[in-house]
Amino acid sequence: MPAYVLLTRDPRGRTVTLISLDADAGATGSRVVAADALAGVVAQVEADEHPRWVWDDTRRWYPALLAAGVRVDRCHDLRLCHAILRHAAAAAGSRLQSAPPGPFDAPPAHEQAPREPDLLDALRELTDDGPATAGPGTAGEPPATDPADPAVPPGRDPAPNDDPDLLAELRDQLAAVVGSAQPGRLRLLLAAESTGALLAAEMQHDGLPWDPVRHDELLTALIGPRPVAGGRPQRLEDLVARVRELLDDPRLNPDSQPHLLAALRRQGFSVASTSKWEIRDLDHPVVEPLLEYKRLSRLLSANGWAWLDAWVHDGRFRPTYVVGGVVTGRWATDGGGALQLPASLRGAARADEGWRLVVADAAQLEPRVLAAMSGDRAMAEAARGSDLYQRIADAGTVPTRQDAKYALLGAIYGATTGAAGMLMPRLTRAYPQAIALVEAAARAGERGEPVSTWLGRTSPPASAGFLDRLGAAGAEGADADDVRDARRRARDRGRFTRNFVVQGTAAEWALCWLASLRRRLRDIGDGRAHLVFFLHDEVVVHCPAADADAVAQAVRDSADEAGTLLFGSAPVEFALDLAVVESYADAA
Structure with a gap:
């Protein structure tokens, strides 16, 4: 049986070549099939031989297989793995690192790498002590990595590209791992990253159950009924009127930063911006209605009716995840704001009739990861139990x-x-x-x-x-x-x-958690339980109600396995906050 099966498409996209490879990437056979017959062939090979599928980009190949009802267990995503190995210090001196830039290094013209947030601002967000930028995965994030040194990481172009020699690339990658200072760890990272790519495509295909009627009800309760095109909902109109009155500016546009700055300065405030962090410290009655307007206006623009129309279809929210989209390895999204779903609308995420959502959040993941990485036994002791801080x-x-x-x-x-x-x-x-x-x-x-x-x-x-x-x-x-x-x-x-x-090691733990859970879910009940949502250190599984307890145990066991895979016998407990609910909002 082959260890790998590599897929390559002919330049016209009419045929696909399947190359069977042994564990050293030596070719043992090949076959050419028509592109429209690929799904059936992949299904048969997967059942008979259970190989690790190798392709240039999971986002290029897997969605069509999923649409045809075909799922695979394992893959090696050459683009994602190249991005890791190209800069991995442990693989320094490898042929892959010394080679000149190639197709897998070129960032696509149409896609920007998501931004790593300012880390101090992220702390302020967590502690509610000051301004915070949007987190990774927010729609429209500009590219950057290091706040002091904005070098953009290698791109991941999902567009067809038949220029690379995929077999040569696979061999270079395997050689880089074998010759590295830490082959076991790199091998686990590449496997977890590639499995993450499979899961991202599967979660987009399956979707998070989402009730558009409930979404409309929640939105209407917060900001008023859906307005005609171009108008503001009534609650926002009322707040605008109040802000204009308090700032003595009947034509003020609160969405215009120059207009709002000018109005505040006329009131005697030397403000540099219109951020909520500056506004909330002002001594003026406009603060409360203005902050409320900004909050509800952002909710409308990010997750209002336009978002509902664009991203929810057939009762499912299907965002496009970007695996490794942030420089630390965290995921991002190309759209839909899946990583920024507001708590006020999570009540629209509801399990199907007779089904449940199993929601699990890894408690204080980054401090626990630090304890395990450092081998600090005193901190590991503090990590025993659900509340490390306490x-x-x-x-x-x-x-x-x-x-x-x-x-x-x-x-x-x-x-x-x-x-x-x-x-x-x-x-x-x-x-x-x-x-x-x-x-x-x-x-x-x-x-x-x-x-x-x-x-x-x-x-x-x-x-x-x-x-x-x-x-x-x-x-x-x-x-x-x-x-x-x-x-x-x-x-x-x-x-x-x-x-x-x-943060990068925490992302690795989360990937291993996902991969382990994905494998375990297949053996529960009739195998219908499936992951539908992932947010850095939180997972949501949609399952038949009768399977909920078994799924919850699988989530816990997978967290334990992830800890063991990364840190062996390190005495750190990766605690979970877990709930079995009908509505995502009930898990809070």
Whole structure:
């Protein structure tokens, strides 16, 4: 039986060649089939031989197979794996890394890589302590990676491209893994990433159950009935009228930043922006209605009736996931905002009659991952149980649970000044190995060096411009302004690499969790239970009600298996918040 079956399409798309390969990617046979017969052939080969399918891009091949009712167990996505191996520090010196840029390195002209959010702003979002940018996967995110060094990661062009020699690429990838410093870890990462690509396509095909009538009811209760084209819902019109009255500007357009800034300044406020973080600190009666208008207006634009018309069909919400779309390995979306579903509308996600949603959220995943990576037994002990932050506070490390959360997230995200900075000495004394790991990653980033996740995904290299600034700042007689600018850039990059190792490893744990759960669900009942939603550290399974308890146990067992796959016998518990519900909103 072949270990791999490689699919290649002829330039006109009329035929597909299936090349059978052994474990070393040596060809053992091939066959050519008509493109319209491919699904049947794949189904037969999958049943008889159970190979790992190799193709240039899962998003190019798998949706058509799913539409024909064909699912495969395993694949090797050459584009996703190339993106990892091209920069993996563990595979340095491989032929794949020394080769000149090729088709798999070129970012597509029509698609931008999703943006890694500002990490300090992400901390503020978690602690409700200041402004926050949208998280990864939000529609319309601009490209970037390192906040101090915006090198765009390799693109993933789903368009047909018959230029690459796919067999040569597979052989280079396998050789890069075998010759790497950590072949076992890289092999697991590539398998998990490729399985994630299969799952992303399957979840888009199956869709999250979504009740459009309930969506309309929830939206109407919040902002009023659906207006005629071009108008505002009544609740928003009422808020606009109130804002205009309070700012004494009857023609104010609150959606226009210049108009709103001018109106606020006429009231005597020296505001630099119209962000909610600046507005909420103003001493003026307009604050409450203006913030409410901004909140509801965003809900309407992001998940209103236009979103419902565009993204929900046949009772299913089917977003397009982008596996590894963020530089740390987290997923993003090409549209639909699946990673930003508002809590106020989750009541529209409802199981079918006689079915249930099993919703599971990995509690405090990143701190637990840090404990396992660092081998810090004291932090591992704190990770026993469902609330790591409370256990840190109970141990007397910091006064309160909130202090524990703020300090630990500050250590991971790089907010080591202010309140978080004041608590850092206590955290360092209590958990020296954990703090040393993120501090070492930060110092490496400040020097312009790359860092890697547990399984081997490596951060983008520092740009030549960044290194030149760093060198110039250290030269004798350097300009004081240049020195300050270089130090600021270095701190920003250090903050990025500090988080990269933890967030990226958490993404790897989540991929292994998904892959294990996908496998286990097939053996429950008649195999109809299936994953329908994934959000970084949260999964939703749609299953017959009679299978719900077995699915819940499979979710727990898969979390345990993911921990073992990555960290062996490390004494860290990956706790879950789990609920079996009819409506997604009831899982909160």
